[in-house]
Amino acid sequence: MMTATLPGTLSPERRARALAGLPGASVDVVVVGGGVTGAGVALDAVSRGLSVVLLERADLAAGTSRWSSKLVHGGLRYLAHGEIGLARESARERAVLMGSTAPHLVRQLPFLVPDAAGRDVTALAEAGGRAADVIRFSVPGGRGSLPSTRRATSDEVSRLVPGVRPGRGGVVFWDGQLVDDARLVVALARTAASYGATVLTGATVTAVDGNDVHVQVDGEAARLRAGVVINAAGVWAQQLAPGIRLVPSRGSHLVVPGSVLGSPSAALTVPLPGSRSRYVFALPQPDGLVYLGLTDEPVEEPVRDDDPVPSDPEVAQLLETVNQVLAVPVTRDDVVGAFAGLRPLVLPESAGTGPGDATADLSRKHLLHWDGPVLSVVGGKLTTYRAMAEETVDAVVGRLGRGSARSLTVRLPLVGAAPRPALVRVNAASRLVARYGTEAPVVEALGSAAVVAGRLETVGELRFGVRHEGARTVADLLDRRTRFGLVPADRERAVPVAEQVLTEEL
Incomplete structure (x- = not known):
């Protein structure tokens, strides 16, 4: 079989070579977890001159990273909570993805907040959108990356989302949308491989004993040595770092044909009843489907290996919320699919032990935590994966005393990228x-x-x-x-x- 030579090809032949070279290998960094965080860390580390092996027990993007809303967003919700730093970081990283690293995977997407949801709602959305525009103007590459927030006429509302009850206007703001979150992860892993990283799926890390990493792959046990082990296992991070305190949250989406909303070209945005910062989105996809999301439900039971599923109350909540502004309601019969993911929310060490304390201290910020040679990076969100990876590898370079002190990834295009x-x-x-x-x-x-x-x-x-x-x-x-x-x-x-x-x- 003749195969074209492409950067970072993860071919069956390359995997065979990686397997043969794994036992007894000694590398600077072993990354555990092949989601967006782990793949981002692998790329940052190998591009700084460190030797890297990424080990993923199942497949690239097999966990939370493929269950997002497929958005590269500027953190409008963070503004509502006064978290200006998080919002600015999100806007900066969105501009990096759209302008440098993955312009082929990210497109501009208008978000419509219709007056049918209430003029007080659209007034708040307009104020938030304009504040987000100001933050976007302040970051490198942000000014020209998206259009600005504005009012929309009733005719424009009907054109953007035909399913909305007619006769009223609304507010339009803009954000970024990934064509596919899993494709971003694959592109990151392949780009890391193009710089020399070993990327191995189907490889389960069973233990870390000092600098020895024990792996089970294709039914065989292997051991390799690492200067540092990066634990990027998301909601499963506690398996390598039991001291980390996580409170997973389930985010669920429904999949419906775009035709039930009139084949929208904008994301319909409807606030959850009683909330000023949480919205349900009807997100149009390039394939003609629409994703309805997003919930935010605490997960009390232990995290399992199989895929989470939306609960009946979540399905009802999503449908009831979006139907507030639609001329023809979406019903359960319209739903052709559903998916859910678990966010690895971090409970800081300062948090109390009671349920009330835990809820108050949950954060979308990420955590770096050393435990011997294991550095866990957990939390955060897809949009800011690169910034998380940069901070993580900064710590690794400081610990190892080698590798470039400066990250290159802010201007490093992923495979397939071009202006x-x-x-x-x-x-x-x-x-x-x-x-x-x-x-x-x-x-x-x-x-x-x-x-x-x-x-x-x-x-x-x-x-x-x-x-x-x-x-x-x-x-x-x-x-x-x-x-x-x-x-x-x-x-x-x-x-x-x-x-x-x-x-x-x-």
């Missing part, structure tokens, strides 16, 4: 360019036939996932390299094609 004028000139379908950037022609050449009728994904995307992106199973292909899994009925139809591709490519 927007160059992306427009890429000779491939625009949908593929939005997902693969400059590599889209390679994907297109691998096969343009649809995987299943009525969906846009191609067989070439599945082949590319195996040859270049480390996909090894049907779930890897259908739930992460593509997102068939968000609509179970479509996933079922795609399984035979995915199995055939795996048979031919592995």
